[in-house]
Amino acid sequence: MSETRIHPSAVVEPGARLGAGVQVGAFCYIGEDVEVGDGTTFGPHCSVHGPTRIGRENRFIGHCAIGGEPQDKKYRGERVELEIGDRNLFREFTTINRGTGTGGGITRIGNDNWFLAYTHVAHDCMVGNHCVFSNNATLAGHVSVGDHVILSGFAGIHQFCRIGAHAFIGMGALVNGDVPPFVMVAQDGYGRPRGINSEGLKRRGFDADRIGAIKRAYRALYMSGASMEDARGKLAELAAGSEDVRTVLEFVDSGERPLAR
Incomplete structure (x- = not known):
């Protein structure tokens, strides 16, 4: 040296x-x-x-x-x-x-x-x-930011928010709620979830089964139209067979701010 x-x-x-x-x-x-x-x-x-x-x-x-x-x-x-x-x-x-x-x-x-x-x-x-x-x-x-998170240019995160591991925040997105692990957020006024960060997960070695389980968790949380309580119940069912979904569920259960939905 x-x-x-x-x-x-x-x-x-x-x-x-x-x-x-x-x-x-x-x-x-x-x-x-x-x-x-x-x-x-x-x-x-x-x-x-x-x-x-x-x-x-x-x-x-x-x-x-x-x-x-x-x-x-x-x-x-x-x-x-x-x-x-x-x-x-x-x-x-x-x-x-x-x-x-x-x-x-x-x-x-x-x-x-x-x-x-x-x-x-x-x-x-x-x-x-x-x-x-x-x-x-x-x-x-x-603000709390997990591992392997990408914040694109001009992204802004509101105070006390949490960004879960492997999340991707798109260019110019303004985030005012918690972003669960693996989720991708894009600008639409305030940033809103737009799927999972599947490309980033592939680059880090996640196989098709793991990515599929994370997609099912995302659909339960964001695309089913269910209430937060019902979506949480579905996540609990999916978590029985996936450690990654358990990670999402633990994130959802531990937050004090609403999720970005």
């Missing part, structure tokens, strides 16, 4: 802790109470405020604003944190805020995610692993 390199124009506060091979580009600012793992690189004009913990081999391409105060009027300067995992990519002008004292106190990003230009993750959000946030995709506060 290469040696740690800090550009002469960069400012690294005395309290910051940089791992082996960290590279800090021109005009960066690394604040106190920031911990950066081995091999992470910062392009020019990035700022990182703490308390923030960043894992290994992350890449911040340039002009990223990481660990800033939450954009919440209730915030009163209490200690709140940001935690970022390993091997994430953050493109130009990405912004990620720390948590709030009333919302759990931490924003958490997993591993192997891509955040493209101008993406935003607000306070108290939880983002899983292997997600792609296309340009200008935005999370409001307290």
Whole structure:
């Protein structure tokens, strides 16, 4: 691993802790109470405020604003944190805020995610692993995003919503309800379900039987015309033979907001 390199124009506060091979580009600012793992690189004009913990081999391409105060009027300067995992990519002008004292106190990003230009993750959000946030995709506060989720360009997620694993949010869709795992949402005023993310599931190794079971669950939940209670009963029947449908059912049962329907 290469040696740690800090550009002469960069400012690294005395309290910051940089791992082996960290590279800090021109005009960066690394604040106190920031911990950066081995091999992470910062392009020019990035700022990182703490308390923030960043894992290994992350890449911040340039002009990223990481660990800033939450954009919440209730915030009163209490200690709140940001935690970022390993091997994430953050493109130009990405912004990620720390948590709030009333919302759990931490924003958490997993591993192997891509955040493209101008993406935003607000306070108290939880983002899983292997997600792609296309340009200008935005999370409001307290949003939970599962693994392998794709947010297309200009997608916006309302506060407190949950996006289940393997979901696909289409370009420009505005989501104001929970999106179950595997579901694809497209723009129609507010984003509405438009089938399952079958192409993405195929790419990740889901076979025809698994995809068929997920499609049956989708039809029960969105196309049967049944009430939510009756649809939930049908999901329970289908879940007896499919772990993926059980995942959908558990998601439906655990939510506090209505589903996007």
